[in-house]
Amino acid sequence: MHPPLLIAPLPRPILATIHPQALRHNLGRVRAAAGDARLWATVKANAYGHGIAAAWAGLRGADGFALLDLQEAEQLRALDWRGPILLLEGCFEARDLEHCSRLGLWHVVHCEAQIDMLAAHKTQVPQRVFLKMNSGMNRLGFRPERYRAAWTRLHALPQVDEISLMTHFSQADGPEGIAAQLARFEAVTADLPGERSLANSAALLRHGAALAAHSDWVRPGIALYGSAPDHPEHDAAHWQLQPGMSLSSRLIAVQELQSGDSVGYGATFTAGQPMRIGVVACGYADGYPRHCGTGTPVLVEGVRTRLVGRVSMDMLTVDLTPVPQAKVGSAVTLWGRAESGVVLPIDEVAAAAGTVGYELMCALSARVPVQVDDPL
Numbered sequence: 001m002h003p004p005l006l007i008a009p010l011p012r013p014i015l016a017t018i019h020p021q022a023l024r025h026n027l028g029r030v031r032a033a034a035g036d037a038r039l040w041a042t043v044k045a046n047a048y049g050h051g052i053a054a055a056w057a058g059l060r061g062a063d064g065f066a067l068l069d070l071q072e073a074e075q076l077r078a079l080d081w082r083g084p085i086l087l088l089e090g091c092f093e094a095r096d097l098e099h100c101s102r103l104g105l106w107h108v109v110h111c112e113a114q115i116d117m118l119a120a121h122k123t124q125v126p127q128r129v130f131l132k133m134n135s136g137m138n139r140l141g142f143r144p145e146r147y148r149a150a151w152t153r154l155h156a157l158p159q160v161d162e163i164s165l166m167t168h169f170s171q172a173d174g175p176e177g178i179a180a181q182l183a184r185f186e187a188v189t190a191d192l193p194g195e196r197s198l199a200n201s202a203a204l205l206r207h208g209a210a211l212a213a214h215s216d217w218v219r220p221g222i223a224l225y226g227s228a229p230d231h232p233e234h235d236a237a238h239w240q241l242q243p244g245m246s247l248s249s250r251l252i253a254v255q256e257l258q259s260g261d262s263v264g265y266g267a268t269f270t271a272g273q274p275m276r277i278g279v280v281a282c283g284y285a286d287g288y289p290r291h292c293g294t295g296t297p298v299l300v301e302g303v304r305t306r307l308v309g310r311v312s313m314d315m316l317t318v319d320l321t322p323v324p325q326a327k328v329g330s331a332v333t334l335w336g337r338a339e340s341g342v343v344l345p346i347d348e349v350a351a352a353a354g355t356v357g358y359e360l361m362c363a364l365s366a367r368v369p370v371q372v373d374d375p376l
């Protein structure tokens with residue numbers, strides 16, 4: 001009889017670290033741009049991949065939290081958040097209204113079906129709703145010509161006690177800006193009572209002054225997490241934002257290549273001269289984008305170098321030429337802050353993959369352990 005095999009856990013060195021102090025700093029930055037407006041911290045998609053509970057310490061100074069999922073709202077209430085929570089897409093089915101009453105949630109109304117649900121809802125607790133206008137995004141909301149009729153219908157319902165007015169900008173990060181949508185919104189709502197909620201991060205940071213007179217509530221998301229909403233025109237440093245998340249790992253092997261040797265699947269990178277290659281415990285199954293190709297920036301021991309070859313499921317390979325001291329065990333920063341304090345902006349890695357920082361944060365894989373540093 002063999003004794004039972006005790007396999008000690010051998011964790012891979014990959015780790016995501018959430019930085020509450022950076023989140024708090026970023027909250028301060030967007031608050032400074034928001035003037036007197038109150039601030040929803042947008043924490044949908046599990047706080048953009050950071051984890052509601054992990055982000056909570058840094059973002060608890062917000063005036064409210066905007067999200068989509070009831071479970072995330074439950075989590076915030078379990079963290080003892082008593083303030084406003086807004087469901088950004090409102091209720092998906094009638095029974096969600098019960099949960100809104102139970103958890104004290106405010107919710108967006110963007111279509112007639114949601115008004116029908118409210119009208120049929122038997123409640124002791126009147127609901128606070130945010131009536132959404134489709135002012136040009138063409139995603140959710142009532143078109144301007146339908147908006148006032150929706151408002152009148154909601155206003156007549158005993159189930160509704162307060163109606164706020166809301167829209168979402170589609171080009172706040174680009175040259176078009178917010179003027180046309182804001183004008184459409186204003187033209188229809190000028191004489192309607194109720195608080196207004198406008199402005200994602202890009203609108204707030206780029207057009208804060210123009211918005212000041214129009215918005216009682218702003219709804220930044222991405223800037224809170226330290227990513228520039230208008231990269232590459234501006235980077236996070238331009239907006240004085242700090243990374244809310246760092247993804248780090250270590251070298252688990254080093255290869256000495258000869259001129260003509262290639263690396264990884266498809267042999268997409270071939271050494272032009274003898275060089276050292278580091279193998280990093282991080283791959284696309286961890287959420288690192290497979291679309292990142294040779295040249296994507298990576299930090300090894302805080303020194304900037306580049307990815308070479310294809311990203312595979314559990315590993316990627318980096319050029320160690322600028323880091324001759326690197327060896328198995330050397331620290332690698334895939335994005336965020338290295339121990340030395342050097343920052344590799346997530347936006348640069350995202351750009352190398354043809355995407356945006358949002359996607360990388362949200363795609364962090366469940367298998368990556370998460371730690372929270374410098375708890376407040």
Ligand SMILES: Cc1ncc(COP(=O)(O)O)c(C=O)c1O
Pocket residue numbers: 042088168199200201202219220221222223229
């Ligand atoms: C309705 C709404 N408001 C606010 C935000 C936050 O946007 P951002 O993360 O670009 O600041 C989003 C995110 O997509 C949204 O859908």
